[in-house]
Amino acid sequence: MTTLTTKLIQQSDARGSALAVISDDLSLTWRELCDFSLRCSTMLRDKGIEKGDRVALLCSNRPAFLVAWFGLANIGAVTVSLNTGLVGEGLRYSVTQCSAKAVMIERAILDAKRADLEPVLEGRTVIVFDGEQDLFAVLSGLAADAPYEGLGSDPLSIIYTSGTTGLPKGVLNCHEAFLASGRWMSRYLKITEADRIMVFLPLFHTNPQMYAVMSALEVGCTLVIRPKFSVSNFFDDARRFDCTMFTYVGTVLSMLTSRIKTPDRNHKLTRCVGGGCPAEVWRAMQERFGIDPHELYGMTEVGGWVTGNSAENYRFGSCGKARPDVDVQVFDPQDNPVPAGTPGEIVVRPKAPFTILLGYWDNPKATWESSRNFWFHTGDAGTLDQDGYLYFLGRLKEIIRRGGENISPFEIETALLDHPDIADAAVVAVPDPIFGEEIKAVVVAKRDFPPQDVRHFLEGRVAQFMLPRYVQFVDEIPRTETQKIQRRQLQENDRGMIDLQGVEEHA
Structure with a gap:
């Protein structure tokens, strides 16, 4: 097992002059992304950040997010990537529940949320940046930090679940869980260094981090960072940046197919990956736009995703087959496997170490309850067919x-x-x-x-x-x-x- 830093340096050495990140305002090569990230690590160390510290990161979709993220990873710190839409007690709860030592925040977000955040900033280091220009100006005056020599099993990330009931839980994942996601995603979708992955979903979310960023880190392809999803700009952006694929969640594909009725194949997009694509939308994406949805099943707790439609094993309407490094089953309420086609709870067990969550942060009760009989219980309902393809039916509590x-x-x-x-x-x-x-x-x-x-x-x-x-x-x-x-x-x-x-x- 290795770490994010090791992979980042490998891509810098192998593809240093190739583009790693493109946005409206700037582009970074793999060498520049690696260099700025290691310099950011130095800056963070100078501010007292150490291995194991939790640092809340509040940043919009921009290259600075990735530089900060990789910089924290190089220290062995744990990035708590917070939802920039949080306000009030929800925002304060996330900062305090993870016992954040520091808050790294974009100035525009701090200005908008100052009243919400101030009650929990006392005693915490606050690191503020306007954007890439001022952040990179500071980093250019610092030496690059030494590469992290930790383990793949070292904690890397806390992402809070966006549950619709109850308090959110902080999902703790390690370096290897992230790297394994990119390793298998790139194989399932045949992602190569020639791909350009459009990222419009918020970078604080598991989906772009594990599906897009980790795939790019695995193969050395390019990330095209967009501020947000826009139906009206979607295909124009795809053409302008020569994007070949993107990740989706929720209603994104439904919005595209419901608002763009005329065929549009004048682009290089060939596939997309995510969850929540209804059958009619799936068909419309293929027929109208020439884009194949690669529906998967995943959640933050299981290392991002555990089943998916690959280039070789692709079944319309399903969530695909299990990755080789995990077991996926469907159980009855007594944790017995059910016959093919029978609904039950989707459960997951790793075959390789450190591929799913380390646990819920500071919540041993929730960790224990979800891990009954040595299987992670997702709380989701589904079926497996005779060939091992998974079909998602919804949350058990929503049935x-x-x-x-x-x-x-x-x-x-x-x-x-x-x-x-x-x-x-x-x-x-x-x-x-x-x-x-x-x-x-x-x-x-x-x-x-x-x-x-x-x-x-x-x-x-x-x-x-x-x-x-x-x-x-x-x-x-x-x-x-x-x-x-x-x-x-x-x-x-x-x-x-x-x-x-x-x-x-x-x-």
């Missing part, structure tokens, strides 16, 4: 239990997104004295239409017992920063909820 039937909201939501007048949709449980739970479809409509059309549209597309009884029209579906539906909010909000049973009876 609707109606009259003895277990119903996946994801399946109904996927069907609803095919409706020509629905821009977004979510499905949640509503308590019912007879069936235990009933189904509510929450819909963002592009234009007005009768509520009973929702049920009529779904007939023949989902099983009869999955047809919603209730419909609610809203302006938007509440989501976390990582596009997870905040289902509790939808369950608690009953304003304007329409009982279709009553509508049908009086129609």
Whole structure:
């Protein structure tokens, strides 16, 4: 096992003059990225940062994020990459729960969140930078630090889960978990040094860190950093920077296919990788844009991802097959494997050391509960087919239990997104004295239409017992920063909820 620093130096030596990072304002070669990162390590040491220290990093999508990230890794410090959308107590909780010794922050973010952060900054080192220009000016006056001589099993990162209920948990991963992700991602997707990976998802998130940055670090290809996702600029950016692939999450692909109806193949994009691609969107990406979605199954706790559709093993609608360095199974509530095609909980066990989380930071109870019987229990529902392809059904806690039937909201939501007048949709449980739970479809409509059309549209597309009884029209579906539906909010909000049973009876 090795470390991020070792791989960074290897790419600097092998491909020093090749581009590692491109943004609107600047480009960095692999040699420059390595050099600035090692100089950043020196700066951080001078400010008292030592091996094992937690440092909260608050930075937008820009090359400075990567320089700071690799710089902290070279000390053996633990980067706590915080969601830049956090405010108030949520932001303060993340800084204090990880016992951050320092906060490294972009000045624009500090100015915007000063009132939220000030109560927890006392006693912590605060490192502020405006952007690349001032940061690199400081680093240019420093000598490069000595390369880190630690182990692949050394802690590297804490990323807080964006759970929709309860306090977030800090997932602690080591160098090897990150490197293994890039190692297998580059093999699954046949990523080479000629690729250019577009990164528009926030760099504080597991997805771009483990899927994009680690793949680039593995093969020496180029990262194209965009400030944020934009449908209107997407293909123009892809053409301008000669991008060949990108990573996705949540509704990104649905937004592309719903807003761009005309074919566009005048680009070099060939594939994308991530999770949450409905079947119709998958098909539209291929037919309309010539881009193959490589759907995977993953989460921060399992080292980013554990199953994926590879170039060789690609099955439409699935989350692909397990990586060779992990075991993936589906268990019943008593932790017994279920037959192929039978729903259950997705569980993961590493075959190679240090490929999944080291644990939840300062939360031994959560770590123990998730690791029952020496398997990591994801809390997600899924099925495995006879050939070992995984199919994701949703969070176990989100499964609707109606009259003895277990119903996946994801399946109904996927069907609803095919409706020509629905821009977004979510499905949640509503308590019912007879069936235990009933189904509510929450819909963002592009234009007005009768509520009973929702049920009529779904007939023949989902099983009869999955047809919603209730419909609610809203302006938007509440989501976390990582596009997870905040289902509790939808369950608690009953304003304007329409009982279709009553509508049908009086129609």
